[in-house]
Structure formats: structure tokens, C-alpha cells
Amino acid sequence: MEDYLEAIAVLRGEEKVARVNGMSRRLGVTMPSVTSALRKLSDRGLVIHEKYGYVSLTDEGNKLAQDVLRRHRALARFFCEALGVDKRTGEEDACRIEHVISPVSMDRLTKFLEFMAACPFGETKFPETYRYFLEHGKLPQECLRRAPK
């Protein structure tokens, strides 16, 4: 179901509106599958979908969708940028993992990306400095000192 929410959010961003057909193609499922998913999501108060019309998200649905997207993007970045996996594969893995990873691990992974970004010149002691970063939310003094500007 999260996939459907995510697809709606992305389509509305890319093409202004989300329709059954677009979702169907994006998700690689048939239109009846989309229709039935939308009915369920509508029952749960997450999407708005009047018959034969456009699809949009309720506030609650949007919150969920944005959260999935956040996870997706972080995972994709991790695989592609950090681990050097090709974009296609990284995206696919993000798509599957985003639904099963725990909040705790997700949080750590996000922090790891921040840590990488924060590291002056990419130089660091890993995982020692990362541990410090986790605890204090910033790099240790001696690490920052090495980075003028």
C-alpha cells in the first residue's frame, strides 16, 4: 500500500495529477489492482478518489507518502552515493527496503549520510568518529579544526 501512496505523491509532483493509468504503469500492476488499492486507501482515509476522476492524498495520506519518500530517497542515496551501486539497482532496492526497515535503522542510516556529508574532505575515522557524531550530533573538535572555512 505504501507503494501506492508514494506513486500518487510522485505523479502529482511530476505530472500535476495522478490517475489510475499512470499509477498502473509506474507500479507495474494492472489498473484493476490500482482501483482496488485506491478503494482500500480511501476507506482508511488516506486518499481521495471519486470514480473516473483524479487521485489525491488527504493530509494524513500525504504525511505517510512523504515519510515513505523520505525513506526511499535516503536509501537510494545510501546505495548509490555511499556504496556505489548503480542508480537503477539502488532505486529498486530502496523501493523494497523502504517498507521493511525499522525506524531505528532508518534513523541511523540517515545520520550516516549526514555524517558523510558533514565530514570535511571526506576524511574521517570510521566508525569511531561516526559514533561521536551519533552521540553529539556534530563532528568532534579536532576533526572540524582540520577543515578551514
Next chain:
Amino acid sequence: MEDYLEAIAVLRGEEKVARVNGMSRRLGVTMPSVTSALRKLSDRGLVIHEKYGYVSLTDEGNKLAQDVLRRHRALARFFCEALGVDKRTGEEDACRIEHVISPVSMDRLTKFLEFMAACPFGETKFPETYRYFLEHGKLPQECLRRAPK
């Protein structure tokens, strides 16, 4: 299904033999679920299971189980040791992700762990040095030189 194979391999390691009851408790499912899974796996030639008897793996089943275990252990190590996730959560995430991660990403993750382990004093330029490590299978000269012995 991979979970069942994995459970058999682990139980045979821990308690010498795998039985339905043990698998049931380890996997958190009822015994009928185990029985029915075993029938399927047996049909596919992956496990050997005579009624009311012990459960074991065929060569092919064992190969698959060992592969899942390898993935599981690498993922758990990554979450726990690299990212600093608590053991419990790391294990749970490994359990779920091991079934959906692509071979490519799994390979990179494994390499990342090797990279971490190989890094003298844990000091490195990430991700630059990691990229070098990926390409050449070892740390660059100037990095090794800093590590006497």
C-alpha cells in the same frame, strides 16, 4: 520460504537436529504453517522431511540456506557494528532485508564491511578510499603505509 531454510540450517547448527516444533517457535508461526512450508520445500527438492521425523536440507537447499545466512550475517553486522543499531533491531532488520536486497547491493555492502575491517586504525577517507578499495580490492598504498605492521 527462505526463512524456513535458514531456520533449519541454524537449528541443525545449534541443536543438532531441526524439528517442526523448534522451527515453529523460532519463526513465530504455528506448527501447521511449518508443515505446509516443508511440504512445498520438499516438493522443490530443498529439504528432506519424512513424516514425524527430523528435518534436513538437501545439498541444493543447504546452498540456498547458507547464502541466506551469509546475507543475514552481513546485514546484521552492518547495522549493529557499522551503524550502531542495537542488536535486537539489527537482527530483525537483517531478517527482513535479506529477502529483498539485490545481489549487487549485497555485494557492495559486504565490500564495505571488508573495507571497514581492512582500514588501519579505522581511519579513512570515505567514500573516496572506499571507491579505490572497490576497484582494486585493497587499500591504496599511502593508506597502508600509515599502518605499520
Next chain:
DNA sequence: AACAGGGGTTAGTTAGGACTAACAAAGTAT
């Protein structure tokens, strides 16, 4: 105004994977 054709829906199926209830085999104790 009729009518194609694409988008959308409904109805009905299938497959996987879990569950409960009830029964059968094995093991253990008296």
C-alpha cells in the same frame, strides 16, 4: 449524433501464506 478507443471499474479467480480445530503418532510415566 453516433461511435470508436482509451481510461476506469466490476466481478470473479488464483496463489501464497498464515490461522484454528480436530485428529494421529511418538514418547513418557506410572
Next chain:
DNA sequence: ATACTTTGTTAGTCCTAACTAACCCCTGTT
């Protein structure tokens, strides 16, 4: 040897999430 307990199995049900086939809406063309 028999009765009880534990372990396993069978049968039948449910739920989810996909699918196909067949039927609706809508719009643009002529």
C-alpha cells in the same frame, strides 16, 4: 500395558494482493 503429554499432521478457512475478462464512462472525431 495403558493413559497422558507432547509433537506433528490434516482439513478447512481467511486475508491479501495480484490477475483476466467483461463491461462502463467519457471525450474527440467525423
